[in-house]
Amino acid sequence: MNSLSEAVLSDAPPGELARAPLPEEYTAAHLRAEDVGMFAGQTDKDVRKSIHVGAVPMPELAPDEVLVAVMASSINYNTVWSATFEPLPTFAFLSRRAAAGGFAARHDLPYHVIGSDAAGVVVRTGAGVGRWRPGDHVVVSCVQVDDHEPATHADAMLGSEQRIWGYETNFGGLAHYAVVKASQLLPKPGHLTWEEAAGVLLTAATSYRMLISDKGARIKLGDVVLIWGATGGLGAFAVQLVRQAGGIPVGVVGSEAKAGYLRALGCDLVVNRSELGLEGPDGKDSTAEQAKRLGRAIREVAGEDPAVVFDFVGRATFGLSVFVVRRGGTVVTCGSTTGYRHEYDNRYLWMNSKRVIGSHAANLQEQAECTRLFGLGKLVPVLSAVHPLSEVGEATRTVQNNQHIGKVGVLCLAPREGLGVTDPVLRERIGESALNPLRAQGI
Incomplete structure (x- = not known):
């Protein structure tokens, strides 16, 4: 282990961290450009074959960047997309990023360090960074923006140069070190462990923007909210946010076992899609009869149609979402894990004055507001498993297979x-079992 990593692990003071020499290489989970075509013609694109863990060169730091010693990270679905080279190989993103020239040119490499979450310790700051110092404990936003772009100052997610770090950029978080812009950092909640803190910001803040922010559905007291994939990362935080806002979460799961875990998160109203004969997350289109069955099931448990539907599943669920949301209601979507081309009956949208809102990640203010809720104990992590970096392929495979x-x-x-x-x-005030509701269930 290099001297800088040893200093980080020994909680060395800021001065010692600043003096410790940077290693020339560091360990990282990465993809190789030479592997881009490896899954051609294959049905099972096993991410364990494409994700490599090994040494990569330490990049130079730009003036507005920070080097973070990553203590922990987490798996997001964009890691699956990256490792299957779909819908596009991420090396195309890196090439476009590099075209801007200057420090951006560093991103176009024959390897891509992946990962869009991290919690860790600041060890270096660029010449233009004044807010952060070596030794600061931070969590990393997945969103990189160009703060010289006017749209960024209205809403960072509207800037044309907005991109997702570790997916559309290099030097991501599934590594011992990560290069981030200073504008990606927020203070780590002090009561959380590294692994707990590393698993909240991307998914929790995405759910926050979708449901709470004025850019999303803006749920209110008493709103019934249907949540697809309610035991996943996005869905489990959506359940908590709906409850904290005074809404009524109705979670959709695919098995009775997951229904039990969902109730442990505080979601008492559960719809088991397998019992309704709904298609699983395999990209198939829904049918009108399936939509009617789902609508009846929701009214049976909640007493009325949902005011909001929280959908990131995409093709397999979107037609159902548009059908079951109430008149004047809102479907808010942030992804399409089962396919990007959706089919739905547009009559139910226009004739019933329903809305569809696209929502992508969250701006830094929304992320700060969301992180504050963790600091208040209003939101808690939903960690279920922890792997060492050497097993990142297995961890990603678990998410790939749902x-x-x-x-x-x-x-x-x-x-x-x-x-x-x-x-x-x-x-201690919040309590270990409350902070880890899923692991308290023996997951």
């Missing part, structure tokens, strides 16, 4: 779970 519950964490520099807590008083 075999996970909540969030799947990855230890990077952290040698074991349970480290990184700087506010034990708040942690």
Whole structure:
């Protein structure tokens, strides 16, 4: 282990961190450009074959960037997309990024360090960074923006140069070190461990924008909200946000086992799609009869049609979402894990004055507001499993096959779970079982 990593793990003071030399290489989960065509003609695109863990060169730091020693990260679905080279190989993103010239040219490499979540310690800052110092404990936003772009100052997600770090950029979070813009950082909640903190920002903030923000559905007291994939990362945070806002979450799951886990998250109203004969998450289009069955099931448990439908599943669910949401209601979508081309009956949209809102990630203010809710104990992590970085392929495979519950964490520099807590008083007040509701169920 290099001296900088040793200093980080020993909680060295800021001065010692700043003096420790940067290693020339670091360990990272990465893809190789030479592998882009490896899954051609294959049905099962096994991400364990495309994700490599090994040494990569340490990049130069731009003036507005920060080098973070990554203690922990987590798996998001964009890691699956990256590792299957679909819908596009991420190397195309890196090439376009590099075309801007200057420091952006570093991103176009024959390898791509992936990962869009991280919690860790600042170890270096660029010459133009004044807000952050070595030794700061931080969580990393997945959103990189160009703050010279006017649209960014209205809403960072509207800027044409907005991109997702570790997916559309290089030097991501599934590694011992990560290069991020200073504008991606927020203080780590002190009562959370590294692995807990690393599994909240991307998914929780995405759910926050979809449901709470004025850019999303803006749910209110008493709203019935249908949540697809309610035991996944996005869905499990959506359940918490709806409850905290005074709404009524109705979670959709695919098995009775997942229904039990969902109730442990505080979602008492559950619809089991397998019992209704709905298609699984395989990209098939829904039918009118399936939509009617789902609508009846929702009214049976909630008493009325949902005001909002939370949908990231895409093709397999979108037609159902448009059908079941109430008159004047809203379908809010942030992804399409089962396919991007959706079919739905447009009559139910226009004749009943329904709305569809597209929502992508979250701007830094929304992420700060969401992180504050963790600091208040209003939101808690939904971690279910933790893997070492050496097993990142297996961790990603679990998400690829929809075999996970909540969030799947990855230890990077952290040698074991349970480290990184700087506010034990708040942690004790909230309670271990409350902070880890899924793991308390024995997952």
